[in-house]
Amino acid sequence: MKPLRKIQAALVAIAVAVAVAGAAVINTESGGQPEKLTIAAEFTDASPLVVGNDVKIKGVTVGEVADMGVRDAKAIVTLKIDGMALPLHKDARATVRPVSLLGERYVDLERGTASAPLLNDGDVLPVAQTGQATDLDQVLNTIDEPTGQSLAALVTMLGQGMQGNGANARASIKALASSMRDTDGLIKILGQQNQLLTDLVDNVQPVASALAADNGKTLDGLVDSSRQVLDVTANNQQGLDASLAELPSTLAAARDTLAELTGTAKATTPVLAGMRPTTENLSAISDELRKFSESADPALTSAKPVLERAEQLMDAARPVVEELRKAGPGLRGTVAGAKPLTVQLTDNIENVLNFFRFWAMSTNGWDGLSHYFRGQAIIHPEEITGLLPSLTGTPPPPTTPGADKPPASSPLPELPDSVGSSGLLDPKSLVAPDGGVTGLNERQESGVLDFLLGGS
Incomplete structure (x- = not known):
């Protein structure tokens, strides 16, 4: 029982120190809120909190529990807050904590971040912003008899070890002061990165759940695959060493190639600059092509019947072509024989056409009886x-x-x-x-x- 009394005394001393420190840093500015504020807090379990319990901020009493009720399977605790506790923000937190080991409770209130909106009279803190501290008796209840005996033996041995070594312990604590400050800074950093750690845990949880869904078979398969990859890598160690040995020469060749590419790129720059006017017109050309394709679509659609009709005509012309192919040798001789006549007619085509034209003009007149022939004679x-x-x-x-003139007339x-x-x-x-x-x-x-x- 002596170790338990020591623990109780230590807890009471810590509570007093926290109350004194909290009283020194209470912010009494209201921030635009009323002199007194009444808010409610939702708890999943508010026992053994009772009406009249204190509301504290950093150990300083700033209000009391005005009322308690149940709504939608949640405990609704009404808190009356004095003006000295203001300002309070929307992300404020309320936690039920023990005053002492005797079982009395109070509501520990945190103001919230200064950048969050202010709480208004009648606002409710949701369950996500409330909680209840773990009591010492709950911790002790989790310790069974063998564990308690082992813990008592550990405390006894620690007491015996500390007996007569107070100076050494004080020197050790003094030497560890800097480490404790570093640890305090680490804890503060972890507190600032709490959201990041929470997100990390949330992101890792689906992976862990997926790996544990089939009793670790997926993880076992992953481990087996990794082992196989490592085995293959170990077996090909010599090949990897040879590849690594050739890597410098490969990098040197790549460096030379990149240098040549640099020269090529510099030479290409003027060409690309000269092509720029052409490329700037590509947009207009593409628009014209698009308009042409849109205009050509109906024509191509209507061309299908024409093509089908043309195919039918080609099928009908196929027998004629076959007959013409058979008559080709005879036609070739006929054409060869008619070539001189054609050449003569071509060279004298004007006279030939005049003949037909004059003959038609000579016979195209008619009178009351019939057509008559019209002729022309040149007579002196x-x-x-x-x-x-x-x-x-x-x-x-x-x-x-x-003779141009007739002879002279005789008498x-x-x-x-x-x-x-x-x-x-x-x-x-x-x-x-x-x-x-x-x-x-x-x-x-x-x-x-x-x-x-x-x-x-």
Whole structure:
């Protein structure tokens, strides 16, 4: 029982020290909250808390438990807080702790972080922000009789070992002071990284659960695979050593290659700069191609029936082509024989076409009876006048071919008197002053013939 009394005395001393330290650092600023604040806290288990128990911040009493109730299987504890405890923030925490080993309890309240919003009158702290400290009797209840006896023996041996060694223990504690400060800094760092550690545990938990889901068979398989990889690596140790030995030369060759690539890249830079104007137009070209493809889609869609019809025509033309192929040798000889005629017609095509054109113009007229033939003859006036018989019955002298003008007229013989008045006209009246028998001069006769014959 003596060790237990020592533990109780130590706990009481620690509680007093914490109360004194907390009283020195209480923040009395309200932060814009009312002078007094009433909030509620949800607990999964609030026993043995009772109405009237104190509410403390860092060991200093700042309020009391005003009411207790149950709602939705949760203990609802109403806390009345004095203004000296303010400000309180939304992430404040409330923990039920023992005042002493006698069993009395109080609510230990933490203000929360300064960056969080302030608590308002009537707000509720959820279960995630409340808790209950573990009592010493709960710890002692977990220790069975053999463990208690072993613990008592350990405390006895420690007491015997410390007997007469107080100075040495004090020197050891003094020497460990710096280590304890470092440990305190480590604990503070771990406290700051508590969320990171929590996230790490949360991320590791699914992996651990997956490995433990089939009683470790997956982990066993992973270990076996790792062992096989290590065995293969050990068996190929010489090959790995050789590869590592060749690695420096490989790296040197790679360095040279990279140097050459650097020169190539520098030479490529002007080429790429020259290609830039072309590449800038690629966007516009792609847009034009897209528009063209969109326009071509209906045409390609409608081309299918045309292609099917063309295929049918090709199938129908296949027999004709086969017949033409059979007649090919004969046609080749015929074409060879017709080639000279074709060449002559091609060289004289204008005259050939004129022949057909003039023949069509000669036969395309018609009158009341039928078509008539239209011809053109070029005749000189002297040819007509030379063919006319003279009044005396003597044919006119022949004209000289190629002469432009008729020969000079000779004096006409005198007509007999018997002819004078027997005709319709007096023959003498038919003789023109220049000797023409038509009574017209040469120019007048030429104009009459041109009018009748259509000459020029």
